[in-house]
Amino acid sequence: MRLEYLIRRLFGIIPILLITWTIVFGAMHMVPGDPVQLLLGGSPASPAAIEAERHRLGLDRPVPVQYVDFLRRALTGDFGDSFATRQPVTTMIASQIGYTLSLAGGGLLVGVLFGTLLGVLAGLRPNGWIDTALMTLALAGLSLPSFWIGMVLIYVFGTRLGWVPIIGTGPQALILPSITVGLFLAGGLARLIRASIIEVMSQDYIRTARAKGLSPVLVVARHVARNAVIPPLTLLGVQFAVLIGGAVVTEQVFARPGIGAMLVNAVLTKDYPLVQGIVVLTTAAYIAINLLIDLLYGLIDPRISRT
Amino acid sequence: MSAVVVAPREASRFAKLFASPGAVAGMAVLLVMVAGAILAPLVVPFDWNETRVCARLAHPSAQNLFGCDLYGRDIFSRVLYGGRYTLSVGIATVAISLVLGGLFGTIIGYAGGRADAFGSRAIDVMLGFPPIILAILVVAVLGVGLWNAALAVGIAGVPRFARVVRGAALSLAAREFIEGAHAIGAGRVRVVRRHLLPNLAPTLIVLASLDLGNAVLFTATLSFLGLGAQPPAPEWGAMLNAGREYMRYAPWTMLFPGGALFLAVLAVNLVGDRLSQVLDPRQRGRL
Numbered sequence: 001m002r003l004e005y006l007i008r009r010l011f012g013i014i015p016i017l018l019i020t021w022t023i024v025f026g027a028m029h030m031v032p033g034d035p036v037q038l039l040l041g042g043s044p045a046s047p048a049a050i051e052a053e054r055h056r057l058g059l060d061r062p063v064p065v066q067y068v069d070f071l072r073r074a075l076t077g078d079f080g081d082s083f084a085t086r087q088p089v090t091t092m093i094a095s096q097i098g099y100t101l102s103l104a105g106g107g108l109l110v111g112v113l114f115g116t117l118l119g120v121l122a123g124l125r126p127n128g129w130i131d132t133a134l135m136t137l138a139l140a141g142l143s144l145p146s147f148w149i150g151m152v153l154i155y156v157f158g159t160r161l162g163w164v165p166i167i168g169t170g171p172q173a174l175i176l177p178s179i180t181v182g183l184f185l186a187g188g189l190a191r192l193i194r195a196s197i198i199e200v201m202s203q204d205y206i207r208t209a210r211a212k213g214l215s216p217v218l219v220v221a222r223h224v225a226r227n228a229v230i231p232p233l234t235l236l237g238v239q240f241a242v243l244i245g246g247a248v249v250t251e252q253v254f255a256r257p258g259i260g261a262m263l264v265n266a267v268l269t270k271d272y273p274l275v276q277g278i279v280v281l282t283t284a285a286y287i288a289i290n291l292l293i294d295l296l297y298g299l300i301d302p303r304i305s306r307t
Numbered sequence: 308m309s310a311v312v313v314a315p316r317e318a319s320r321f322a323k324l325f326a327s328p329g330a331v332a333g334m335a336v337l338l339v340m341v342a343g344a345i346l347a348p349l350v351v352p353f354d355w356n357e358t359r360v361c362a363r364l365a366h367p368s369a370q371n372l373f374g375c376d377l378y379g380r381d382i383f384s385r386v387l388y389g390g391r392y393t394l395s396v397g398i399a400t401v402a403i404s405l406v407l408g409g410l411f412g413t414i415i416g417y418a419g420g421r422a423d424a425f426g427s428r429a430i431d432v433m434l435g436f437p438p439i440i441l442a443i444l445v446v447a448v449l450g451v452g453l454w455n456a457a458l459a460v461g462i463a464g465v466p467r468f469a470r471v472v473r474g475a476a477l478s479l480a481a482r483e484f485i486e487g488a489h490a491i492g493a494g495r496v497r498v499v500r501r502h503l504l505p506n507l508a509p510t511l512i513v514l515a516s517l518d519l520g521n522a523v524l525f526t527a528t529l530s531f532l533g534l535g536a537q538p539p540a541p542e543w544g545a546m547l548n549a550g551r552e553y554m555r556y557a558p559w560t561m562l563f564p565g566g567a568l569f570l571a572v573l574a575v576n577l578v579g580d581r582l583s584q585v586l587d588p589r590q591r592g593r594l
Contacts, residue, residue: 132329
């Protein structure tokens with residue numbers, strides 16, 4: 001991969017990050033209600049106390065000054081203190097991110113495993129009854145409300161059968177949440193992988209490989225698999241958004257700690273510094289992951305980085 | 308006359324749409340649900356908000372097909388009424404994404420040049436937000452509520468619609484019949500209205516039908532999180548949120564509203580999937 005391409009891509013994300021953070025800053029300033037009143041929790045306070053608090057938070061400064069300060073501090077990972085707990089937002093996020101990452105990892109594992117299995121089985125024999133059945137299954141996965149299937153899993157495997165703990169944060173308690181997050185992902189991946197395999201199978205080089213007498217197993221292992229993996233891989237970045245969405249919902253359903261649960265709670269309690277911090281960090285992670293996957297794609301398929 | 312490039316053999320396409328058992332089943336489910344939602348006042352045995360029409364958390368029975376919730380409300384009546392929210396919210400969110408995203412995409416794709424470069428960057432920025440984060444941010448600004456949640460979901464869909472429509476408009480704008488329209492003196496607005504939009508229609512229909520299920524699911528998710536519809540509204544996501552507390556003792560409080568949501572979304576997706584196969588030119592050869 002050319003260094004020039006890498007540098008250009010890295011610089012390319014700067015304006016996007018800047019504008020997303022500006023939107024977050026603007027949104028938080030458009031929110032109705034006085035943050036100081038929210039911070040003081042509605043308890044009666046003297047005007048002097050309110051003014052002092054406003055000064056302490058820097059909210060008495062002009063908006064452009066606050067904006068520059070926000071960007072400067074966001075770069076160093078400082079998002080101020082939570083209204084609710086008075087702890088630094090960064091500390092709060094750091095204490096919860098591990099739970100969300102392990103859930104996302106578990107979901108990704110379930111999704112890739114089932115998605116690949118379904119997609120490959122359907123793609124190798126397209127348009128037969130197996131294909132139709134598997135693709136209906138994949139569509140069902142995409143149609144399942146994750147909060148509902150999470151509750152059904154809790155009820156069946158936790159309450160009725162008692163196979164897995166339904167509360168806690170240990171590895172066993174991660175099984176059902178991972179399935180809940182993974183099912184939607186599996187549905188989408190299965191469809192992508194199927195389409196990708198059908199596309200590759202229709203290429204001339206596959207016909208050539210067959211014509212020279214390569215066994216079907218070797219054709220798939222050597223030629224189909226390598227080429228068919230690229231399109232689903234490039235869309236894995238988009239799937240990261242699915243994982244975030246899945247985590248937000250699943251943490252609520254299973255009463256698990258994590259970033260998603262914290263974000264929803266922060267919105268409901270109007271804890272805006274916390275909302276701001278979480279949104280800025282997740283968008284940054286999302287953009288970074290998409291860039292990483294683009295670069296990886298360039299590594300696998302050198303044609304991309306030459307354009 | 309508008310220049311429709313792809314000669315539509317509407318009748319045969321319509322027949323193809325129903326050549327798939329999945330699409331037929333989906334359409335049947337949708338018809339029942341739409342009829343149920345519209346005719347709810349005539350069909351339901353109890354008022355959706357009438358409490359103590361049955362014992363608290365009563366089992367499903369002949370009188371209360373889906374059982375009763377914590378306040379002794381009939382869940383069957385509530386689920387049937389809930390279809391109204393799902394229907395109207397689904398249509399509203401997709402309409403927002405479609406109109407805003409479609410218009411934006413058409414304009415920048417048709418205008419080209421700097422407008423396109425700038426507009427495409429704007430789409431990239433919007434896509435920099437994971438949709439759920441963008442929707443939660445919009446709800447944080449507008450406040451909690453069903454219609455704010457629907458607006459949030461609609462807005463979160465705008466960049467996806469805009470990107471696809473921009474691509475389609477860009478390739479259409481380079482076609483000869485557009486040049487021809489310009490040559491005979493058609494104004495820009497006329498070209499967009501009479502020539503571009505009719506030819507973009509299949510793309511728009513496919514996009515909308517594929518997005519509808521997702522939008523319904525997404526809005527119900529926000530309601531489940533407490534950011535959308537509020538109790539006592541019989542919205543399915545909000546009902547599940549309420550049923551969460553006592554599902555150990557009364558699983559039917561969450562089983563039926565969630566099952567209705569799943570069925571509705573699956574039905575929409577089955578029809579949308581088939582519709583996209585029938586209308587998408589790249590897929591047409593495969594039918």
